[in-house]
Amino acid sequence: MKELYSIGADIGGTTVKLAVISTDGVIVKKWEIPTDTTNKGANITADIKTAIELALKELDLHKSSILGIGAGAPGFVDSSTGYINEAINIGWKNFDFGNELQELTGLPVWVDNDANLAALGENWLGAGRGVDNMIAVTLGTGVGGGIVANGEVINGANGTAAEIGHMLVKTSGGAPCNCGRSGCLETETSATAIVRKAKEKFQEYPDSNLSKLDNITAKDVFQAAHQGDRAAAEVLQNVTDTLGLALSNLTVVTNPSKIVLGGGVSAAGDQLLTPLKEAYDSYVLPRAGEACTFELAELGNDAGVIGGAFLVKQYHKG
Template sequence: MDYCFGVDIGGTSIKMGFFSRREGLVKKWEIPTRKGSEPTLLLQDISEAIELCLLEKSMHKDEIAGIGLTAPGPVTDNGLLRGTVNIGWGDVFLGEEAERMIGIRPVFIGNDARVAAFGEFIFGAGKEVNSLLMLTLGTGVGGGVILNGQILAGKTGTAGEIGHMTINPFETLSCSCGKKGCLEQYASATGMVRVAKSFLDETDKPSSLRKLEKVTAKDLWDEAKNGDELALKITMYVSRLLGMAVANACYIVDPEMVVIGGGVSQAGQFLLEMIQKEYATNVFPHCRDKKFALAELRNDAGIYGAAAMVFQK
């Protein structure tokens, strides 16, 4: 039983990987995400994609050790997915449904950000440490904590949701979660654009950002790296909030390493060093030398983490 599948369900596509315990990732591909009020059609698509892969490899289902499955929602330790806002499901025991429809057992399920953190822990930036906190800065802000080699899920599956830590109690606009003042409202790619527009509206100071028809998070960090004064001021503000949030989280879980991933992490060491500097300003002196690293697996972290769940268990 040296083979497994890692499946990472996203809002627009499902990333799939076929893994060997000895060889690692053998094949990866994507299929579209079918949305609806229940996961039946989506699981049918996954089942058909797995069957095609097994046919290509001249293998049978009984040769597969299991399937690791991620979903964009809180997952409890007993496998209950507590709804998916981006896809449209309510509460469902997704692993049990997948076992029934796909015909491969066992199926292990986890939250997408938490499983991505596990992928980085086993195969990526965190493979030399015993614990880590990971933030994914993309359309939203995801988070995951790995302690003593295990994903920290919590009673309701929401442990590690650093993106919805309240960072500004005076915010008047609502986050997608319904709260106000969440880190995600400032430090996600869309949040950074919102912050940038606010700064641009509040001053007439010249900036290369004003020449752009539509400012993106990438533009913001690129212009900051190029020395644009206003762009640098905006990125320092965002980094301060990220540093504060990481410091607050580290007081509770105290991991060895902090890993920054997601699309915004392509800003590289410039981004990492700014967050690390603000973290050091907002944490106890004896915690200031914590390791910071950029994620290494990028968009494949989810499928690697999903496969790791199978091989570990």
């Protein structure tokens, strides 16, 4: 019997990650191409098509061996049509991406939000494997999320389900968000937020070791807190408390058995998980909290392409 494969594509503002993946989840080839954001991203679809053709030639795979393409894009995605309502970092707006990629490649295409695909990847082969109900959170420059409920990723009526980075957590005095509002979870708990809050703390703690650094990163804040820096410790206490409250509220909505944390900030490991779990436990409905464990994501940068392959596996007919 002929081996069949799927192609996962994870489209980011800097690179497009691509992979050819077998139906049992083995990555045969993975690679990246630059994301050409010129002319409002008009060349990206053709670049993906060319990259796939070259890879199949290199692997000596005929197109008939490919079940389809599962692609993830940032922003608001209508998964039922593959239509990108808006992807700010790329330049797409009201773009019929799924149909265009399908016409160019001649392959079936399924599209979803990139955070949803990362959640599917972790649910299939990563830290969330084998569970029907989970929340995946990506803590990086921004905050992304994906929710799997009863074995299915939640998309919502128009593709905005699980945009947890845009949960309003500060109703006054919050920092502006790229969604046009202020006080979103993204502006309070992302790596960007951690750095901003640390700089604000300098006024209160001018002797903080962080004030001596030229370019502060979230990693610097975690390291300073570990070394006893009070300003850094207070920043992280605020961040974990806010995130713990947000996750506890999501828990009573979806009742997950796992919350999986990924993204650059999650590299802090137990220094993040321990206070976050403490905050979560203090807020969550006890019975709902008893069913849920916290896990660090396992797939790293491969989560999106693996989730794309799973999307094909899930929806391909025949």
